[in-house]
Amino acid sequence: DTGVSQDPRHKITKRGQNVTFRCDPISEHNRLYWYRQTLGQGPEFLTYFQNEAQLEKSRLLSDRFSAERPKGSFSTLEIQRTEQGDSAMYLCASSSRQGPTETQYFGPGTRLLVL
Amino acid sequence: AQSVAQPEDQVNVAEGNPLTVKCTYSVSGNPYLFWYVQYPNRGLQFLLKYITGDNLVKGSYGFEAEFNKSQTSFHLKKPSALVSDSALYFCAVRDIWEDSSYKLIFGSGTRLLVRP
Numbered sequence: 001d002t003g004v005s006q007d008p009r010h011k012i013t014k015r016g017q018n019v020t021f022r023c024d025p026i027s028e029h030n031r032l033y034w035y036r037q038t039l040g041q042g043p044e045f046l047t048y049f050q051n052e053a054q055l056e057k058s059r060l061l062s063d064r065f066s067a068e069r070p071k072g073s074f075s076t077l078e079i080q081r082t083e084q085g086d087s088a089m090y091l092c093a094s095s096s097r098q099g100p101t102e103t104q105y106f107g108p109g110t111r112l113l114v115l
Numbered sequence: 116a117q118s119v120a121q122p123e124d125q126v127n128v129a130e131g132n133p134l135t136v137k138c139t140y141s142v143s144g145n146p147y148l149f150w151y152v153q154y155p156n157r158g159l160q161f162l163l164k165y166i167t168g169d170n171l172v173k174g175s176y177g178f179e180a181e182f183n184k185s186q187t188s189f190h191l192k193k194p195s196a197l198v199s200d201s202a203l204y205f206c207a208v209r210d211i212w213e214d215s216s217y218k219l220i221f222g223s224g225t226r227l228l229v230r231p
Contacts, residue, residue, distance in 0.1 A: 004158070033218060042119075042205050042221030043159070056216045091158055100147055100211035101166045104219060106158040 002026060004107035006092050012113045013082055020078045021110045025094030032075050033104060034067060036060065037089040046090075049075060050097070082114045117142040117210035121222035128196045128229055136191040136225045138206030147209040148189040149219060150180055154202050162204075165189060176200070196229045203227075 005024045013019050025032050030051050035043035046065070047057045051072035061067075064082075069075040079086055089111050093104040118141045128134045140146050147166055151159040163174025170182045180191045191204060203226050207219040 006158075031217070040223070042207075042223050043219075044221070045216075045218040048216050048218060056218070093159075095217070100209060100217055101164075102217060103149075103161055103164060105161060106151070108156075108158040111156070 004092055004094050004105055006090075006107040006110050008110055009108060010111050010113075012115065014115050015084060016081055018078065018080045019082060019112065020076055021090055021092075021112075023075045023077070023092030023094075023107060025074070025092070026096075026105055029094035029096050029105075030072065031095045031097060031102070031104075032069055033093040033095075034075070034077055035091040035093065037091055037109070038087075043091055046077075079112075082112075084114050087112055087114045117146075117208050117220050119206050119208050119220055119222040121204075121206055121225045123225050124223075125226045125228060128227070130198050130229050130231050131195050134193050134196040134200070134227065134229070136204050136206075136227060138189045138191065138222060139187050140189060140206070140208045141187065142208055142210040144210060146189075147211065148180075148182065149207040149209070150174065150178070150189075150191050151205045151207065151221075152202050153205065153224075159205065162191070196227075198229050198231055201227055201229045 007022045033048040034046040037043040049069040064080045089109045091109045092107045095102040095104045149164045150162040165182045206222045
């Protein structure tokens with residue numbers, strides 16, 4: 001399978017713990033996006049990378065959130081001191097640099113539950 | 116600011132009947148519009164997109180969408196629904212005039228239920 005992969009698929013943690021999610025984009029896709037989807041809502045943009053550079057962050061991305069994409073390949077999203085409000089599906093998407101017509105391809109998501 | 120509205124939380128249709136899932140948008144320039152489908156506990160799967168050209172766009176699994184600039188709509192359609200089409204459908208817009216990140220702005224989703 002050459003699609004976007006995410007790990008883990010599910011994560012249950014206690015409030016206050018740190019969690020880290022990984023996303024492996026489609027090979028050679030240089031754009032990588034993170035979105036968050038809460039129950040009953042559409043995905044909301046968190047941040048995006050072009051190669052290894054993080055070029056935009058949403059206001060949704062509080063100081064407890066950090067994302068990296070070392071070497072422009074896989075990406076990690078870390079949440080420190082998790083709160084119950086962080087419970088959501090975290091989606092990763094990638095695209096090749098085709099400009100504004102590009103299609104984003106999504107991974108299966110990581111579902112986070114903070115107890 | 117760009118936005119997308121999906122006015123129906125749920126659409127119910129009988130198998131074999133045509134289906135329509137509605138989407139309206141608001142952007143400052145020319146819109147790039149997308150439809151994605153989400154099955155339970157899965158990520159989003161791309162169905163189709165409108166960039167420019169023909170107002171009727173054909174996509175995966177027999178779906179198509181009609182772009183209407185005057186009504187600022189991009190409704191998803193299928194001539195004959197299948198039970199397996201039951202899922203959550205998201206409309207999304209990209210406004211390249213305001214946003215160089217090419218991020219997608221999603222609607223709240225419409226649940227499609229196709230009954231046998």
